[in-house]
Structure formats: structure tokens, C-alpha cells
Amino acid sequence: xxxxxxxxxxxxxNVATHLSKALQDAGNKIIxxxxxxxxxxxxxxxxxxxxxxDDITKINPDCDLIIISVGDKQIHEVLSKLRADDKxxxxxxxxxxxxxxxxxxxxxxxxxxxxxxxxxxxxDFFSIPVLIEANSDENQDFIKGVASEISSDVRVISxxxxxxxxxxxxxxxxxxxxxxxxxxYLLAENNLPFDVLKPLIMETARKVMTERPSQIQxxxxxxxxDETILKHIEILSxxxxxxxxxxxxxxxxxxxxxENEKL
Amino acid sequence: xxxxxxxxxxxxxNVATHLSKALQDAGNKIIxxxxxxxxxxxxxxxxxxxxxxDDITKINPDCDLIIISVGDKQIHEVLSKLRADDKxxxxxxxxxxxxxxxxxxxxxxxxxxxxxxxxxxxxDFFSIPVLIEANSDENQDFIKGVASEISSDVRVISxxxxxxxxxxxxxxxxxxxxxxxxxxYLLAENNLPFDVLKPLIMETARKVMTERPSQIQxxxxxxxxDETILKHIEILSxxxxxxxxxxxxxxxxxxxxxENEKL
Numbered sequence: 001x002x003x004x005x006x007x008x009x010x011x012x013x014n015v016a017t018h019l020s021k022a023l024q025d026a027g028n029k030i031i032x033x034x035x036x037x038x039x040x041x042x043x044x045x046x047x048x049x050x051x052x053x054d055d056i057t058k059i060n061p062d063c064d065l066i067i068i069s070v071g072d073k074q075i076h077e078v079l080s081k082l083r084a085d086d087k088x089x090x091x092x093x094x095x096x097x098x099x100x101x102x103x104x105x106x107x108x109x110x111x112x113x114x115x116x117x118x119x120x121x122x123x124d125f126f127s128i129p130v131l132i133e134a135n136s137d138e139n140q141d142f143i144k145g146v147a148s149e150i151s152s153d154v155r156v157i158s159x160x161x162x163x164x165x166x167x168x169x170x171x172x173x174x175x176x177x178x179x180x181x182x183x184x185y186l187l188a189e190n191n192l193p194f195d196v197l198k199p200l201i202m203e204t205a206r207k208v209m210t211e212r213p214s215q216i217q218x219x220x221x222x223x224x225x226d227e228t229i230l231k232h233i234e235i236l237s238x239x240x241x242x243x244x245x246x247x248x249x250x251x252x253x254x255x256x257x258x259e260n261e262k263l
Numbered sequence: 264x265x266x267x268x269x270x271x272x273x274x275x276x277n278v279a280t281h282l283s284k285a286l287q288d289a290g291n292k293i294i295x296x297x298x299x300x301x302x303x304x305x306x307x308x309x310x311x312x313x314x315x316x317d318d319i320t321k322i323n324p325d326c327d328l329i330i331i332s333v334g335d336k337q338i339h340e341v342l343s344k345l346r347a348d349d350k351x352x353x354x355x356x357x358x359x360x361x362x363x364x365x366x367x368x369x370x371x372x373x374x375x376x377x378x379x380x381x382x383x384x385x386x387d388f389f390s391i392p393v394l395i396e397a398n399s400d401e402n403q404d405f406i407k408g409v410a411s412e413i414s415s416d417v418r419v420i421s422x423x424x425x426x427x428x429x430x431x432x433x434x435x436x437x438x439x440x441x442x443x444x445x446x447x448y449l450l451a452e453n454n455l456p457f458d459v460l461k462p463l464i465m466e467t468a469r470k471v472m473t474e475r476p477s478q479i480q481x482x483x484x485x486x487x488x489d490e491t492i493l494k495h496i497e498i499l500s501x502x503x504x505x506x507x508x509x510x511x512x513x514x515x516x517x518x519x520x521x522e523n524e525k526l
Contacts, residue, residue, distance in 0.1 A: 071486065071488075072483075072488055072490065072491055073486070073488060073490070095483075095491050095494060114459060114460070114462070114463055115462055115463055115466060116463060116466055116467060116470070116481065118470065118474075118479065121470075123466070127462050128462050129459050129462065131459075155459070157455075161453060161455060163494065163498065164449060164450065164453045164455060164498065165450070165455060165459060165460075167449065167495050167498055167499075168446035168449050168450050168455075168460060169446075169460060169463055170482050170483060170495065171442050171445055171446045171449070171509075171512075172442055172443055172446045172460050172463060172464050172467065173463055173464075173467045173481075173482065174480065174481060174482030174483075174484060174485065174512075174516065175442050175512045175516075176439045176442050176464075176467050176468075177467060177470075177471070177476050177479065177480055177481075178476075178480070178512055178515055178516050178519070179434050179435055179438050179439050179442070180435055180471050180476035181476040181477045181480060181519050182434055182515070182519075183431035183432075183434045183435045183476075184475060184476050184477055185477070185519075185522075186427060186430065186431050186434075187427065187428070187431050190424060190427045192420075192424060192427060192428060192431075194471075194475070194476075196377060196392045196394075196416075196418070196428060197377070197428075197431060197432060197435050198471070198472055199377070199378055199390050199391050199392065200377055200378055200379060200432055200435060200436055201435050201436075201439075201468050201471060201472075202468050202469070202472070203378060203379055203386070204379060204435065204436045204439050204440060204468070205439075205464050205465050205467070205468035205469075206465070206468075207379070207381065207384075207440075208440070208443050208457075208461070208464060209461055209464075209465070211381075212447060212457070213440050213441075213443035213444040213446075213447050213457075214444045214447055214448070216381065216440065217437065217440055217441070217444060218379065218436075218437060218440075219433050219436065219437030220335075220358075220433060220437075221437060222437065223334065223336070225334075225335055225336060227335070227336070228335055228358050231358060231426065232430050232433065235426065235427065235430055236430075241514065241515055241518050242515075244511055245511055245512075245515050246434075248507055248508055248511045249434075249437075249438045249441055249508075251504065252441055252445070252504055252505075252508050253437065253438075253441050255504050256441070256444050256445075256448075259448075
């Protein structure tokens with residue numbers, strides 16, 4: 001068993017909430033939660049049974065690890081005020097450089113759990129990939145040890161690679177949720193319930209657990225069924241944004257079909 | 264128990280394969296498979312242990328129900344040759360009008376199972392919505408009876424409504440698989456494995472089983488995090504199609520955010 005680690009969380013949002021609980025359940029001690037508002041720090045800290053603060057300069061000196069889990073926009077402000085005293089410090093962002101942290105400590109890295117978190121919805125951390133990076137082999141071993149306590153899928157990747165993974169994650173998560181949203185609006189406008197799509201949504205995701213998505217594309221765009229495509233564009237013609245969305249997606253499916261045929 | 268029905272299938276593709284087996288398992292008799300090529304008819308017919316043909320004019324006269332399950336492009340050719348002799352006839356298309364079938368029979372309707380089917384992958388038909396329509400109350404009762412044997416979710420909807428549902432299905436299925444494909448390419452170009460995204464893909468789908476997608480959107484576009492968006496566009500700048508795809512999706516997420524805020 002690895003030695004339990006004393007952890008300070010900076011941030012009290014969805015990622016901080018889920019990650020801190022998973023780390024605590026694995027036997028570590030969350031000793032402090034610091035957040036911009038005392039109220040949000042207090043809510044998480046009471047769950048974790050630890051101290052809290054809204055003052056970033058008051059890091060508990062007993063910590064072995066500081067985890068910054070705030071929005072990408074907030075991190076610069078956090079770093080400008082933070083005194084980390086060469087404590088081990090990581091951020092949990094998919095898109096930010098690791099080296100941002102070099103300003104505040106000589107021991108730093110990244111701890112990026114690749115999942116979407118919702119408050120009040122428990123996730124099984126064990127299957128979530130944790131993408132880590134560190135500024136030295138020793139620090140990497142330390143971060144890997146902590147990550148391996150909560151996940152069976154810990155991967156070391158560089159900041160540049162992580163940016164690509166983050167972009168891919170935005171596409172399969174945020175853009176896919178946009179597809180669901182467009183469908184929700186379209187159905188609602190026609191007094192049809194969204195739930196009719198649920199089995200299809202699950203099966204579409206399930207399929208790519210075993211198949212390469214590029215190899216299983218179907219639908220009117222892939223079949224080059226122009227009659228159906230034109231009917232769809234006509235349905236959407238009252239909303240120029242939707243029409244453009246449909247046309248760009250259709251074009252992209254055709255593009256990938258041609259790319260595939262080249263192989 | 265409803266009376267078993269003698270069924271002829273026209274078509275031997277994915278929908279015909281899965282639907283015929285489900286109907287047979289429910290106690291009906293598939294008496295014939297007709298397909299454009301004798302070979303594809305034979306493969307399905309041997310699974311079902313029934314006769315087969317590539318001649319659409321040779322419908323087995325003992326049938327109670329003819330199910331046309333061919334591509335939307337093929338149906339006009341099928342109908343131009345078919346002699347249905349006022350047998351009950353349905354098609355399984357999401358986007359085609361029911362009334363197309365009025366040319367070949369006085370008893371007709373639609374039997375549209377809303378799911379994506381893959382050969383060699385068994386699906387649980389029971390939870391799949393079957394959207395039905397018929398040209399009379401009596402015929403509707405008959406189709407509903409057959410559909411209810413294989414699905415717990417049978418809904419009567421009009422051809423106009425079905426077109427909307429089909430478009431929504433294209434968006435959540437084909438367009439979402441496109442998202443997965445773009446991510447697959449992007450990762451492959453950077454020597455990163457697609458499997459890192461799998462837990463995220465499943466969770467993104469799972470979330471909308473209980474939440475409205477419009478209410479749970481996240482990500483850089485939703486947060487209006489222009490710094491991250493610009494970084495992403497820069498990564499994609501080598502592929503104008505991807506860049507356009509990213510920009511249109513980002514714009515659509517912003518649009519929905521503003522629509523939501525109006526409510």
C-alpha cells in the first residue's frame with residue numbers, strides 16, 4: 001500500500017468534488033479546500049470533513065500535494081497569489097501547459113482525469129483514464145502513485161499530446177451533447193418527446209466501444225442519398241444555424257468517406 | 264396471445280435481418296425472403312429456415328404481411344414491380360411517406376424501428392421504439408399487434424412527425440458518429456489511441472438518459488473560453504474542413520446557450 005498523502009484542493013467545482021472524494025476513499029487525507037467563495041469551499045469541506053478557506057495565501061503547510069482544479073480562466077489569478085513553497089503541485093486541466101506551474105514551485109505536474117463530471121452523480125473513477133505529466137521522474141512516480149490508487153488507467157503524456165486529447169474530448173463530449181440538444185429542440189418544436197431517441201443514443205455510443213467509428217458510418221450523407229438530404233435541409237430551412245450545422249456535418253461525413261476509400 | 268402471422272420480407276439488409284429474427288422469435292412465421300441478389304436472400308433465408316427469391320413478382324400468396332425493408336433509393340423500383348394483391352404491406356423507412364404504398368395495396372402502413380443495426384451484433388428489440396402508422400384503424404390495430412410482440416414501446420405517429428424523428432435520429436446517430444470519427448482521426452494523426460475517449464463517450468450518452476441535453480452543456484464554447492477555442496482552432500488549422508466543423512459547432516453551442524438564457 002502506498003503511503004497516504006495529505007492533499008489541499010484549490011477549487012470546489014465538479015472535478016474537485018469528484019476527485020477529492022475518490023482520493024479520500026482511497027485512503028488519502030484531504031486536509032483543506034480553498035475556493036473563491038467561502039460558501040462553495042465550505043460545502044465540499046463539510047463533505048470531506050476538513051478545513052476550508054477563501055484565502056489562497058493560507059495553504060495548510062502540512063500538505064504533500066496541492067491540486068488546483070479551477071476553470072482555465074481562473075488559474076492565472078490563482079497562480080499569481082499562491083505560495084506553494086516547493087510543495088508538489090498539479091493542475092487538472094486538459095488544455096493548460098504544465099509549465100505554468102513552474103512559477104510557484106520546483107515540483108509540479110498535471111493530473112487530468114478524462115471524464116465529464118456532474119454534481120450529485122457518482123462516477124466510477126476506476127475506469128476513468130488519468131493523464132499525468134511531471135517535471136521530473138521522481139515527481140512523475142509520485143503523481144503516478146496517487147493516480148493509480150483511484151484509476152486502473154493512468155497514462156503519462158506530454159502537454160502537447162494532452163491538448164490533442166482535450167480537443168478530441170471536446171468533440172466527443174461537448175459537440176455530441178450539442179447534437180443531442182439540436183435533436184431535443186427539433187422534437188420539442190414538433191411536440192415530440194426526446195425519450196424516443198434514447199435507445200439509439202446509447203447504441204451509437206456502445207458501438208464504438210468495439211468498432212472504429214470511421215468504419216461504421218451510416219446514414220443519408222454516407223449513402224449520398226441526396227433526396228433525403230434535401231428533405232432534411234428543407235425541414236431545417238427556417239433556422240439558418242441548423243441548416244448550416246446540417247450541411248457542414250453532411251460535408252464532413254462525405255469527406256471522411258472519401259478519405260476512407262483512399263486507404 | 265396474438266395469432267402468428269405469415270410474413271414475407273423484401274430486403275435482406277441489417278434492418279430486415281434483425282427485424283425478421285425478432286418477429287420469428289416472437290412466434291411468427293417468416294415464409295419468404297426476397298432480395299435483389301439471390302445470394303443475400305439465401306443467407307437470411309437459411310437463418311430463418313424459409314424460402315427465398317430474387318424475383319419480386321413471386322411473392323408467396325400465403326403471406327399475411329409484406330415488410331419492405333430496402334434502402335430509400337431502392338423502394339421506387341421495388342414498388343414498380345411488386346404485386347401485393349391487397350395484402351397488408353408496410354415499409355420500415357424513417358423518411359418515406361406511408362402513402363407511397365397506396366399504389367400497390369389497399370392495406371398499408373409503416374413499421375419503423377428507431378435503432379441502428381449492425382450485422383452480427385444482437386440487439387434487444389424489446390426496448391427499441393417502433394413507430395407505426397396505418398391507412399385505417401383496423402390496419403393500425405393489426406400492425407400494432409405485430410409490433411407489440413417484439414417491442415414494449417410502440418408509438419403511432421404520422422408521416423410528417425416520423426420525418427422529424429428520422430432527422431433527429433440522423434443527428435444523434437450519424438452526426439455523433441462523425442464526431443467520434445473526427446476524434447479518431449485527430450488522435451491517430453498524433454499517435455494517440457482512440458480508446459482513451461471511451462469512458463467519456465459512454466458517460467456523455469448516459470447523462471442524457473436522465474437529463475435534458477440543453478440543460479447540461481459544458482465546455483469551452485459554453486463557457487465562452489475564447490483562449491481555449493483559439494488554441495483548438497489553431498490545432499485544426501491544417502484541415503479547413505475540421506476548422507469549419509469546429510467553428511460551426513462552437514457557434515451552435517453559443518446559440519443554444521443564448522436561447523436557453525431567454526427562457
